[in-house]
Amino acid sequence: MIGSAIVFVVSLLIGALGIYLGAKVIVGADDYSYAIVTALIGAIIWGVVGFFLGWIPLLGPLLVLIAYLAVINWRYPGSWVQAAAITIVAWISVLIVLYVLAVVGITGFESVGVPGV
Numbered sequence: 001m002i003g004s005a006i007v008f009v010v011s012l013l014i015g016a017l018g019i020y021l022g023a024k025v026i027v028g029a030d031d032y033s034y035a036i037v038t039a040l041i042g043a044i045i046w047g048v049v050g051f052f053l054g055w056i057p058l059l060g061p062l063l064v065l066i067a068y069l070a071v072i073n074w075r076y077p078g079s080w081v082q083a084a085a086i087t088i089v090a091w092i093s094v095l096i097v098l099y100v101l102a103v104v105g106i107t108g109f110e111s112v113g114v115p116g117v
Helices: 002-027 032-053 059-075 080-103
Strands: none
Touching: 002 032, 002 080, 032 059, 059 080
16 A cells, blocks of 8 residues: 555656646746646546546547646646647656666656656
């Protein structure tokens, strides 16, 4: 139980780092704690929408992604395009961090707060 909680927290912090970097690059936001809350909300929304709608072929995953982008768009200034750009930068940066951590044997290749990673 404690191990799972530690994995969740570390994964959330890595996901938040991705969102932080994306938001900093795209809209100039500079608040890591804000990114942590955004990652947590995004993970919850991703999970809930995925649970209820993710099973619908083709449309389900698209609706889940739109719900996640809505969280980013709601939490950060800018347009839907900027929210998508924040998400792309977050995804790429989390992939890099997780790859490095997996190569050195610290963690597996997964994160909370950034979908698909």
